[in-house]
Amino acid sequence: MKLQAAKNHSRFARVKGTHDTLPEAHAQWARIAAVAKQVLERAGAVQLTPPIFEYSEVFTKSVGESADLVVQKEMYTFFDAGARSLTLRPEFTAGVLRAFIEHGLYVWPSPIKLWSIGPVFRAEKPQRGRFRQFHQVNCELLGLDAPLLDAEAITLLYQIFSELGLRGLVVKLGSVGDPEDRQAYNHYLREALTPLADRLSEASRERLRLNPMRVLDSKSAEDQAVVASLKRPLDFLGEAAKVHFAQVQAYLSDWQLPFELEPNMVRGLDYYRRTAFEFHHGAIGAQSALCGGGRYDGLVEQLGGPPTPGVGWAFGLERLLDALQQEGALPTGSVRPLLYLIPMDEEAVGEVAKAAFTLRRHGVVLHAYAPRNPGKGLKEADRAGAVLAALRGSRERAHGSYQIKELASGAQFEVPEGELAAFLRGHQARDHEANTLLR
Numbered sequence: 171m172k173l174q175a176a177k178n179h180s181r182f183a184r185v186k187g188t189h190d191t192l193p194e195a196h197a198q199w200a201r202i203a204a205v206a207k208q209v210l211e212r213a214g215a216v217q218l219t220p221p222i223f224e225y226s227e228v229f230t231k232s233v234g235e236s237a238d239l240v241v242q243k244e245m246y247t248f249f250d251a252g253a254r255s256l257t258l259r260p261e262f263t264a265g266v267l268r269a270f271i272e273h274g275l276y277v278w279p280s281p282i283k284l285w286s287i288g289p290v291f292r293a294e295k296p297q298r299g300r301f302r303q304f305h306q307v308n309c310e311l312l313g314l315d316a317p318l319l320d321a322e323a324i325t326l327l328y329q330i331f332s333e334l335g336l337r338g339l340v341v342k343l344g345s346v347g348d349p350e351d352r353q354a355y356n357h358y359l360r361e362a363l364t365p366l367a368d369r370l371s372e373a374s375r376e377r378l379r380l381n382p383m384r385v386l387d388s389k390s391a392e393d394q395a396v397v398a399s400l401k402r403p404l405d406f407l408g409e410a411a412k413v414h415f416a417q418v419q420a421y422l423s424d425w426q427l428p429f430e431l432e433p434n435m436v437r438g439l440d441y442y443r444r445t446a447f448e449f450h451h452g453a454i455g456a457q458s459a460l461c462g463g464g465r466y467d468g469l470v471e472q473l474g475g476p477p478t479p480g481v482g483w484a485f486g487l488e489r490l491l492d493a494l495q496q497e498g499a500l501p502t503g504s505v506r507p508l509l510y511l512i513p514m515d516e517e518a519v520g521e522v523a524k525a526a527f528t529l530r531r532h533g534v535v536l537h538a539y540a541p542r543n544p545g546k547g548l549k550e551a552d553r554a555g556a557v558l559a560a561l562r563g564s565r566e567r568a569h570g571s572y573q574i575k576e577l578a579s580g581a582q583f584e585v586p587e588g589e590l591a592a593f594l595r596g597h598q599a600r601d602h603e604a605n606t607l608l609r
């Protein structure tokens with residue numbers, strides 16, 4: 171049910187780049203979370219939720235000193251009373267892997283699939299699809315370096331989006347190679363770009379200094395013009411990374427998952443290697459990436475754990491909802507009240523509330539909090555979107571019953587109070603049958 175809202179009279183506004191999740195959006199979120207949970211858990215994933223903040227080293231150690239999150243100060247970092255530096259999580263992977271190591275989960279049989287959902291924080295300049303607090307569904311698949319795991323990670327994501335009815339997806343696939351390949355490519359880029367530096371944007375000149383591969387990610391036209399003439403990351407893949415990448419593609423082709431090769435794909439975080447992927451949507455503006463992911467063998471070790479290969483991804487709920495809205499495929503998910511109880515005298519106020527407590531086992535049951543005449547009570551029931559209304563006054567008390575009205579048809583029934591639950595169950599069953607027949 172969508173309720174009207176009054177004009178904004180608040181003295182305070184929310185922080186720029188953050189959102190209040192209102193009831194309608196919660197119903198949509200719940201649907202996305204339920205679909206993600208079902209798809210992932212049916213594939214053997216289990217849920218792990220790390221804290222919202224960690225010691226800052228967990229993030230700085232994992233994302234790499236040259237990553238945008240660190241360099242461009244996109245992390246919310248603060249000091250606690252003991253002068254320890256803490257950071258609000260800018261992504262899930264580092265915290266999930268810290269927990270994976272801290273709790274010794276690496277002894278579980280491989281592959282280990284861990285999924286999470288919750289808010290993440292980045293001190294970015296807000297714009298469409300780019301917020302300071304946003305929400306991600308994240309999944310890490312750990313313990314195997316087989317290309318099959320990369321292909322499965324991509325397929326799980328694709329299944330979640332398909333299950334939600336999203337159609338305009340473009341799956342982009344690339345490989346950033348092994349660390350030696352990345353190094354060779356970065357070396358090549360530095361040599362090739364340094365003489366052209368004055369044609370690059372200021373941000374890209376900084377990237378050239380710290381992590382030249384990131385110049386390829388620039389959206390600026392001047393940078394893109396320079397980049398167009400250069401060799402691409404895929405041209406620098408070593409033999410092992412090349413074979414691995416070919417196998418990932420072979421699985422996806424065999425499973426008929428449509429993808430495009432993106433020879434220029436790079437990842438913002440230093441820990442990625444080999445497979446990298448993004449899912450894009452054309453109708454959500456400049457920030458068109460619905461998700462980002464890739465392989466990160468070596469990261470668990472970097473965080474102090476035993477050598478454990480892995481591949482992971484995260485998608486943003488806000489961008490996904492934007493894409494679903496553009497396609498007119500937003501989930502509704504709001505639940506219709508089954509019953510609205512109307513007390514017609516003072517004594518009935520407590521009686522209907524008591525009945526509601528037990529009847530809620532069968533669905534959403536609401537009631538009026540003060541006596542109503544039947545006309546007003548039924549109007550309220552209708553406004554609440556209820557399927558049934560039940561009236562209770564002195565006449566019904568004398569009969570030990572409720573007067574029930576089916577709001578759509580107007581049909582009325584006198585139901586003994588002891589049989590209300592059975593009546594609701596029967597009504598739900600008939601309703602379900604009718605809906606099934608209609609389909």
Ligand code: AMP
Binds near residue numbers: 261306
């Ligand atoms: P990343 O961790 O940067 O690869 O981002 C993964 C996904 O999170 C993106 O594809 C977006 O869907 C979402 N995302 C990243 N940054 C933001 C942001 N600032 N605001 C909203 N969503 C974001």
